[in-house]
Amino acid sequence: MDSLITAAALALAAGDPLGALDRVALREDAPALALRGIAMAQLGEFDRAKALLRRAARAFGPKEAVARARCVVAEAEIALVSRDLGWPAKTLDSARATLEKHGDRLNAAHAGHLKVRRLLLIGRLDEAEQVLAELDPAPLPPAARAAHELAVAGIAMRRLKTRTARTALEWARHAARQAGIPGLMAEVDTALLALDTPAARLIAQGEERPLLLAEVEALQASPALVVDTFRYAVRRQEATVSLATRPVLFALVRALAEAWPGDVSRATLIAQAFGGKHADESHRARLRVEIGRLRAELRTLADINATSRGFALAPHQPGAVAVLARPIEVRHASVLALLADGEAWASSALALALGAGQRSVQRALEQLVESGKVQSFGHGRARRWMTPPVAGFTTTLLLPAPLPNG
Template identity: 70%
Template sequence: MDSLVTAAARALAAGDPLGALNRVALRNDAPALALRGIAMAQLGDLVRAKALVRSAARAFGAREAVARARCVVAEAEIALVSRDLNWPTKALESARATLEAHGDRLNAAHARYLAVRRLLLIGRLDEAERGLAGLDPTPFPPPLRTAHELVVAGVALRRLQTRAARAALERAGRAARLAGIPALIAEVENAALVLNAPAARLLAGGDERPLLLDEVETLLASNALIVDACRHVIRGAGTVIPLASRPVLFVLARVLAEAWPHDVPRDVLVARAFRARAADESHRARLRVELGRLRSVLRTVAGVSATRRGFMLVPQHAQQVVVLARPVEDRHAPVLALLADGESWSSSALALALGASQRTVQRNLDTLAAQGKVQSLGRGRARRWMTPPMPGFTTTLLLPAPLPID
């Protein structure tokens, strides 16, 4: 490489995209195109960045396999930032293998981190952890060590391992300060805010209070009977009872748990479970059937007893019954949680991350747009959705990933 390209590459490594563009903005050779693409990505013009990196990949000759592989990695990173989660992962894996075969271990590791970050976004934590297992960040330069620790912290946060997440973020902060890149330091600081913001609400004995992530972790490790409205499961005595596919049973369990240690009138149960304004005999008969099913489901952790005016929950082993609720009770909360990272998402990427159909996600987005909660940019396949981060709480418990004992 000539001196201008070398200087531009050093400017990009130091987080100075404008300095890089000052050196190669008017050049159209392959190395300059690649550097211009990376600089435009750092400045936020992802569409232009993607086009430049692709042009660079085409401009490199067939014998320049390493340079072409680096362009593929750069395009994959642009796709990740623009939340194009359907970007072909096989191309990234092929590029990583090429870089490793030619001894470019740093860029090969960067490619692996991109793959792991994608898995983290779509909630595939086991695969993300396996991807991290083969990486030792010790010999990496500070920026790559920061990226490693941020991914480690991301996995730990999604598993509600707050101590591990805090330690990883502290290591990331030290590495980012060594790198001296302001954007990287800001990214670590923003990630650390999650640990100090309310993550859920605790409903118990008629009272309600917010919980931080470490408090949620402590609650899940306790011997309380927990009706988890974040994941639609019931937890108790080391047992997890999933009820996401049985919404009526979950509503009944939640209503009974919110009232514990008191009972709940039959009319209230009918209204909450069946959304009926007035309970008639058919509703009461259905209520008896559903409560019988709930007894059967909960038999290992609790019972449901009839009282003069209604029913009450009777835990078998726990001394306390609580409800763990989302910080925001909104049926569109998972969509908002993903959009709260401040990035622009396509509806297909949201559908992949949420495990839902694209049509369902699109209907949710249209509803949120009508309410002014999200906005779209672009048209057709280039259309992206975004919203400012929701203030005042973290969205970890809204995201599509399992909690520790799922």
């Protein structure tokens, strides 16, 4: 490899895309095309970057499998950053296998970290942990080690293991400083800030207050009966009753939990569960049916007692009752939570991450645009959606799909 290519590669590794372009901007050979593509990606010119990387992959000869694999990994990273989650994951797996076969462990590890980050975005934590466990961070240089620790922290935060997350992020901060890459240091600082920023609200006995991620972890481990609005479940420590497919039942149990130890009137329950402003006999009959279904679902955790004016929640074991609520509750909150990372998302990527239909996501986006919460640019398949981050809140917990028909 000639001196200009080497210098450009070192500039890219140090986070200096302009310095790299100064050295290879006028060259059309395959290594220069690849480096230009990576530089353009670092500058945010993703379409141009993808075109250059594909030209480079075609320009490398049949014996240059490692170079072509590196182009694939670079294109996969562009797809991840631009939230093109439909990009073929098998292509990245194949490139990673090629790199490992030829001893390029650094770029193979980078491919593995990209796969972990994609799996995290679409909520497949078990698979992300499995891939990460295959990667040994010990021999990695500082920048790659920081990426590894960021992945460890991302999984730990979603698992509500805040001590593990903080330790990983401290390692990541140290490694990022060693690497001296400003963008990487900023990414680590943002992740650390998430640990010290309210991630949820606690509603209990008529009061509410914000919770940090560590406090959410402590709540989940406590003997309290928790109505979890993130995952649409009722839990006490390890015992969990999911109501993700029963939106009416979840609305009822949330209303009862917010009023505990008091009761809730029948009219209020009808309004919150069915949306009826004026309760008639048919509403009351339906309420009795749904309360019966809710009793059956919660039979291992709590009972629901009838009172003179309505119903009250009665946990089987002593302890508080609390509602774990989103920090900001608006319609289509799950879509907003993903967009709050500041990246531009395709509607297909949002649908994949939420486990929802693309048309449903598109309708939600249209409504959010009308309300001024989301902006879009581009047309057709190139259309992307984004919104500025919500100031003062982390979005780590705001990943599960919304209630059906919510």
